Amino acid sequence: MKFYERPLMNMLKIVAVPMHKEGRKFVAIFAAITLLLALIWEPLFWLGCGATVWCYYFFRDPVRVIPQQEGLVLSPADGIVSLIQEVVAPPELDLGDAPVCRVSVFMNVFNCHVNRAPIAGTVRQIAYHKGQFLNASFDKASELNERNSLMIETEAGARIGVVQIAGLVARRIVCFVREGDPVRIGHRFGLIRFGSRLDVYLPAGVSPLVCVGQTAVAGETILADLAAPGTARKGIAE
Template sequence: MTIHKEGYTTIALSLLFIFVLNAIIDYRFADVTWLRWAVYIASFALFITVLQFFRNPSRPFVTGGNLIICPADGKVVVIEETQENEYFKDKRLQVSIFMSPVNVHINRNPIAGVVKFFKYHPGKYLAAWNPKSSTENERTTVVVEHANGTPVLFRQIAGALARRIVWYVKEGDVVEQSKEFGFIKFGSRVDIFLPVGTKVNLELNQVVKGGITVLGELA
């Protein structure tokens, strides 16, 4: 397991904060043993939490044919037909994966193909499970066209804690399945919009792994 590049600055700032905090506690409360140890333990817990959030575990990524691979780690919170109004402007099958702060937050391409559309939207920071977060929160929209001509839309959505969405793709890029297309810092969500009638292998509340769990299959 390695640390993702998006975590370097945050980890460095966390270490600086921990160092300064512990130095102040040692200087001002040298005789209060219980307080010093409480701060030591809390500092260690904070550092481990930040470290695990930016972990980048080694995985045997899944690829192949018309398979659709889950774009993120987390729990499936939505599987339903809905109106997609930004790009398709018609009915689509929406699958949403909620990422808690303890999940790996790397986002991966669910299919291989060509990026036909990309747009970043500044916005609010509603809780990621709020239905309005799909249209009102900070988010990105990516549409990749598969080799068989089927376009798939996936959307990074910031949550109540997330304050930065990172993306690595642009229109015209040729992307590989299960390779990174972005990263969201702290709790968040990824939506994927598929043609109505697409075979989906997931169930609500199922825990999935990005780049590994097979979401479904394109017709």
């Protein structure tokens, strides 16, 4: 390999990211509209090209390197850790009435929206709730917004709740798994279209290893360690 080929290949991997199949029809629609705009006015054509590229970028599905240490809880979404609170989990998750730690990851319209399983186990519960479309960064979005809730149980019996929450722009939550399905840690289990949030409910006594404001990467960022609950971390923005 010549000296200039490796940097070129690395650049192509960054730019030519694979797209999830859920995005194909949307990119096709954007492209078709762009062609129609070209017949109306050339500047509109270029705006359409930009929108089509953005749509492709929105549905990107990059390869992730998944940590395999037993007991790790990974972020199910790309985005910013927006909230860390002790709350009672939604009843449909069957996690009891005692408060547990909830870690919320907010995704804007520029984040990758493919959702990945935070832990390996079996999907025991799935419950879909219709609701509002408030800004997903609001705390009350967990209760009022449209959402899809999953409870995953590990082989050791630990239960993790993960909730896909529709946001201000999002109008469609997609879930690829069913009750009873086994999932691998980092396994793609769903997708939310156009801005949203995911909540992860940790088992009682487990503290998060991330801080509010921290950037999370789906399938790579460690939210918690069930084998070493420890104490919650603190962060300083600089």
